[in-house]
Amino acid sequence: MASLATQLGPLKLQNPIMTASGTFGYGEEIANFMDISHLGAVVCKTVTRAPRAGNAPPRTCETAAGMLNAIGLQNVGVERFITEKLPYLRQFAVPLIVNIAGETIEDFGLLAQALSQQAGVAALELNISCPNVAHGLDFATDPVLTEQVVAHARAATHLPIIAKLSPNVTDITLIARAAEAGGADAVSLVNTFVGMAVNIHTRRPRLSNISGGLSGPAIKPLALRAVYRCAQVLGIPLIGIGGIMNAQDAIEFFIAGASAVQVGTATFVQPGAALEVIQGLESYMDKYAIASIKELVGSIITT
Amino acid sequence: MASLATQLGPLKLQNPIMTASGTFGYGEEIANFMDISHLGAVVCKTVTRAPRAGNAPPRTCETAAGMLNAIGLQNVGVERFITEKLPYLRQFAVPLIVNIAGETIEDFGLLAQALSQQAGVAALELNISCPNVAHGLDFATDPVLTEQVVAHARAATHLPIIAKLSPNVTDITLIARAAEAGGADAVSLVNTFVGMAVNIHTRRPRLSNISGGLSGPAIKPLALRAVYRCAQVLGIPLIGIGGIMNAQDAIEFFIAGASAVQVGTATFVQPGAALEVIQGLESYMDKYAIASIKELVGSIITT
Amino acid sequence: MPQRILAQIIEQRELTPSHYRLRLAAPEIAQTAKAGQYVHVLPRATHSFDPLLRRAFSIMRAAEDAIDILYRIEGRGTALLARRKAGETIDVLGPLGLPFAPLTTHNILVGGGVGVPPLVLLAAQAVPEVRIQALIGARAATEIIGQEDFRDYDVPVEVATDDGSAGHQGLVTDLLERQLSQSGLTGQGLTVFACGPLPMLRVVAAMSQRYKVPCQVSLEENMPCGVGVCNGCVVPVLGAGDDYGNYRRICVDGPVLWANEVNWGHYSGDSC
Amino acid sequence: MPQRILAQIIEQRELTPSHYRLRLAAPEIAQTAKAGQYVHVLPRATHSFDPLLRRAFSIMRAAEDAIDILYRIEGRGTALLARRKAGETIDVLGPLGLPFAPLTTHNILVGGGVGVPPLVLLAAQAVPEVRIQALIGARAATEIIGQEDFRDYDVPVEVATDDGSAGHQGLVTDLLERQLSQSGLTGQGLTVFACGPLPMLRVVAAMSQRYKVPCQVSLEENMPCGVGVCNGCVVPVLGAGDDYGNYRRICVDGPVLWANEVNWGHYSGDSC
Ligand SMILES: Cc1cc2nc3c(=O)[nH]c(=O)nc-3n(C[C@H](O)[C@H](O)[C@H](O)COP(=O)(O)OP(=O)(O)OC[C@H]3O[C@@H](n4cnc5c(N)ncnc54)[C@H](O)[C@@H]3O)c2cc1C
Ligand SMILES: Cc1cc2nc3c(=O)[nH]c(=O)nc-3n(C[C@H](O)[C@H](O)[C@H](O)COP(=O)(O)OP(=O)(O)OC[C@H]3O[C@@H](n4cnc5c(N)ncnc54)[C@H](O)[C@@H]3O)c2cc1C
Ligand SMILES: Cc1cc2nc3c(=O)[nH]c(=O)nc-3n(C[C@H](O)[C@H](O)[C@H](O)COP(=O)(O)O)c2cc1C
Ligand SMILES: Cc1cc2nc3c(=O)[nH]c(=O)nc-3n(C[C@H](O)[C@H](O)[C@H](O)COP(=O)(O)O)c2cc1C
Numbered sequence A, B: 001m002a003s004l005a006t007q008l009g010p011l012k013l014q015n016p017i018m019t020a021s022g023t024f025g026y027g028e029e030i031a032n033f034m035d036i037s038h039l040g041a042v043v044c045k046t047v048t049r050a051p052r053a054g055n056a057p058p059r060t061c062e063t064a065a066g067m068l069n070a071i072g073l074q075n076v077g078v079e080r081f082i083t084e085k086l087p088y089l090r091q092f093a094v095p096l097i098v099n100i101a102g103e104t105i106e107d108f109g110l111l112a113q114a115l116s117q118q119a120g121v122a123a124l125e126l127n128i129s130c131p132n133v134a135h136g137l138d139f140a141t142d143p144v145l146t147e148q149v150v151a152h153a154r155a156a157t158h159l160p161i162i163a164k165l166s167p168n169v170t171d172i173t174l175i176a177r178a179a180e181a182g183g184a185d186a187v188s189l190v191n192t193f194v195g196m197a198v199n200i201h202t203r204r205p206r207l208s209n210i211s212g213g214l215s216g217p218a219i220k221p222l223a224l225r226a227v228y229r230c231a232q233v234l235g236i237p238l239i240g241i242g243g244i245m246n247a248q249d250a251i252e253f254f255i256a257g258a259s260a261v262q263v264g265t266a267t268f269v270q271p272g273a274a275l276e277v278i279q280g281l282e283s284y285m286d287k288y289a290i291a292s293i294k295e296l297v298g299s300i301i302t303t
Numbered sequence C, D: 001m002p003q004r005i006l007a008q009i010i011e012q013r014e015l016t017p018s019h020y021r022l023r024l025a026a027p028e029i030a031q032t033a034k035a036g037q038y039v040h041v042l043p044r045a046t047h048s049f050d051p052l053l054r055r056a057f058s059i060m061r062a063a064e065d066a067i068d069i070l071y072r073i074e075g076r077g078t079a080l081l082a083r084r085k086a087g088e089t090i091d092v093l094g095p096l097g098l099p100f101a102p103l104t105t106h107n108i109l110v111g112g113g114v115g116v117p118p119l120v121l122l123a124a125q126a127v128p129e130v131r132i133q134a135l136i137g138a139r140a141a142t143e144i145i146g147q148e149d150f151r152d153y154d155v156p157v158e159v160a161t162d163d164g165s166a167g168h169q170g171l172v173t174d175l176l177e178r179q180l181s182q183s184g185l186t187g188q189g190l191t192v193f194a195c196g197p198l199p200m201l202r203v204v205a206a207m208s209q210r211y212k213v214p215c216q217v218s219l220e221e222n223m224p225c226g227v228g229v230c231n232g233c234v235v236p237v238l239g240a241g242d243d244y245g246n247y248r249r250i251c252v253d254g255p256v257l258w259a260n261e262v263n264w265g266h267y268s269g270d271s272c
């Protein structure tokens, strides 16, 4: 049997497949469809300091092989997260990565601090790349701010820190290196691409927020390229995200240089998608006699 | 009957539907499938100063609702273009927009000059955004260079100039404004998004060039958003490009602010796609009693 | 507990060129489904990622280990669904959502267009003691849905059509107004259950409030996941909402809500 | 002149679980198709954009206003195609590409796997005077393509299978080597026509050159448009190439090329 164990800096995972933030809620619902403890890790919906109501509906819209969303970081806020959501998530024998977002650098520090004191939090993912809230993209489009926010969070916690980056930039390697310089243990690539759709009968945008973030198979080639490029220049591990629907897709990301991947939109289509990816990955590794996932990571041949 | 006539600065078109560069060759083949003279304009494959062999195969690869290409600007060069291709294209009663690309600012000036002296050239589209050649993206990712190259071409020709921009940037409005400042009569948005795909059996990239440009329905929401944002800030007309497969798609671009559109990848699927878009647009305008396409352009309701 | 099953198509019946009734072999769903619940159906082939997401359809019938849905061709997903033939299998998740509240002594079911199906199941699952009146609205006689089903369950039906080709010419809400003003049952264990287009539901909700009759509405929104994890399907509610603010996810906390819970003033309901 | 037609499926015959033979009503194509030409088929529904592009298949038979193609399930497109049933229509562009050169006095046809179909049409369109020998390579006996068709045309066939389950155990190029070394026909109006996997074609090309026998090969590349406008389908050639450099578009200037035109050293042929 192939070994799927992987490592993201200090964070050890039994396998490299995790859920993507915002596509798994806080686990309560998906637990009806799969055994969460078989995952490599779970990443829960972004938590902010104060509760957020999110954007007005319509919040989502399907596009060709993809979807737009403008949820607007609807969440219960960190206090209720700790009292109401964390106890549930803590019970699974699987690392919990809490995804956090703030409006200011200080917000990230305070959230990191608050969550570090809680049992059952394995790592923090900094969402500095949400396209659906005011100033959501300010950090991840600016290398200086990226480095600062990561460094600030770094100082506030002993937990491993993952910086989640935006693909809506001219050169993502600059941002990834800034995250590394700021002390990130890993980066996750990518958050959604900003897009929109128009109802030609009403002449209105299909989302109340006008624009939204594109996810799903449509973006896979773009996400894969971001991972590949960053893998060439980074000294820290990468988590690949974007359009992963099955094991084949995940394997492309490993070969391009990702040490782990997150399954997002696929979970909407198949609530158990992430587990199917694990199974398919095992079959592939068996077929090609790959003993450890580490042999696969970054094994792309370009000569 | 609705009037489809539109105007791109000094350039008058009988309708707002054109072919996209690189998806129409020089017209010889598509003429077997449709009456080219019914189009609003034709845009031919990029022409460079010297002939270019292009990239090694494989050059294309299908992705979810899209395709990657890395043709690498294969073309006969401007001299043979003028002697061998232009006479054929000139015979159609439809404006010909010649798409040009150079490696330096001077190249663009020389190409503009050479083509200005030819009968039958209605306008020039500056391809400053090809992702598949070395330095292809240098111009369109930098507002200063964009302004310079447009200004240089502007000085070299009396023809209308359209700057074709890249979506692979943090803020496309900055680049579009730079093109406007340089004297462009219009901008066309967008060229392809940089992406890649990996063959998990050989662990090689699916394109010999490693990365390629993503086109087709997958990118439509992203292209539409680029057009919408630029329409808010520009004083010159916009041409929308990206994933337009049918009239509905084209209409979304008009509503978002495009004065004309280009049909690209759709032509690969249906060689007569552009004409079908014109027919569908006419039906839509008749259905909603829209007398002129100008009423539609930028008519998006966001309140 | 919702299940994901590959259900075989028993019958795909074309009712009109744009209306189909699909019967699926789905014992796991048929045995537990309650009126108001829906299934989430993947219309595409597994070899294609477009259209990407599932589509929601109310369960219209749940008997003999099979379920029926009735749908209208709206766009790409329903167009693809209509091409599927008996014998093929289809990926279905269900039953999902919270069902209608229990029927009361007297009940008026108000259905518009393809909003009728869940009301048919509500009537089918009624105990004999309750009294039910069904009101159906449609564009034209050919598009009336559920009339025969209600008759099979001995539920009296009144019909309204836009073009007057059957029943009352006008809106189904005209029929409701008549019922409410004439029946004298308001305040006597009468409940209204409604499903249909948003403009209809608005009127039904306002009318029920005016007559002080409790009213349940089954709502629609784009539903990416159907299981409560995306927060995409929310509608604005008065008061507390769900866990996440002044919105409620209609996929798991609906699709049926009490009309007086909905924040109608902030609900535009434009969906894509 | 290539045509775009919506062709009705006359028959979809499953030869093995992964090989299908599809007969399409396509008079416009059937009446003009020449051996070596292909059709470009859209496997998806019009309501879906994935998979996006057409797929190329050689024309295997063109008679009675119908064409046959024979295909193996390779990926998503062919998997979708195999789900289409008789009576449905399918969007087809063709005939496309340049055909094989005319047959000479003596001819050896070398086909590997699903490369056999165009050679079957080549034999069918032969005038009685020419002499033809067909060599077929396959993985196993069950996957041999075209054997009966060749027999119908009175063309002698030799077979090679990887597993020895029929004919010679080994490669079809073993059979070719035997023919070339024994026939004594080299230089006497003998031509080799080959279609199959790239490794096979390489060997056939090299062998034909060694024996100084003219050889035509039918090549494959990803073909976005099939009509010559995208420049996506090029293969490297020696000498002038097409208009655009040292490459030739095999969709319109092929798929058949003379083996000595191809720049085999620069042709990796990895396709996606
Ligand atoms: C809980 C629930 C239960 C449901 N139950 C049923 C049911 O029992 N039966 C049923 O039929 N449906 C039901 N629906 C609705 C059903 O889910 C949708 O009809 C379906 O998702 C549409 O999918 P589609 O892919 O066909 O259309 P989509 O791809 O969503 O597209 C809709 C189409 O409408 C077009 N359109 C939008 N606005 C206009 C306009 N103003 N004029 C003209 N065209 C326009 C768009 O262009 C698009 O083509 C239910 C929905 C929910 C949430
Ligand atoms: C002129 C021409 C004529 C042709 N004629 C015929 C014909 O007559 N009959 C015929 O059957 N075909 C023919 N072909 C080939 C045919 O076009 C392709 O088989 C078809 O396009 C495949 O489409 P697809 O969508 O099924 O596969 P694609 O979507 O292209 O995918 C191919 C599949 O192969 C998989 N794959 C790639 N490499 C490996 C590997 N090393 N191991 C395992 N899996 C791998 C990929 O994952 C993918 O699923 C012809 C091609 C050309 C250009
Ligand atoms: C409905 C929805 C909600 C999301 N919410 C969040 C979020 O709260 N925080 C975050 O970091 N990413 C969020 N994302 C982004 C995903 O985590 C992921 O980066 C993106 O969807 C790309 O992956 P996919 O194509 O597999 O979905 C959300 C995505 C979707 C579709
Ligand atoms: C195969 C191919 C070749 C292309 N070649 C060129 C080119 O030479 N010059 C150029 O400006 N754009 C080129 N493009 C980009 C298109 O003109 C267009 O901007 C892009 O494909 C997006 O539109 P679409 O989604 O409708 O195809 C090419 C696109 C494709 C798919």
Ligand code: FES
Binding pocket: C222, C223, C224, C225, C226, C227, C228, C229, C230, C231, C232, C233, C234, C249, C250, C251, C252
């Ligand atoms: S549809 Fe995803 S939360 Fe309701």
Ligand code: FES
Binding pocket: D222, D223, D224, D225, D226, D227, D228, D229, D230, D231, D232, D233, D234, D249, D250, D251, D252
């Ligand atoms: S397939 Fe487009 S040029 Fe050959």
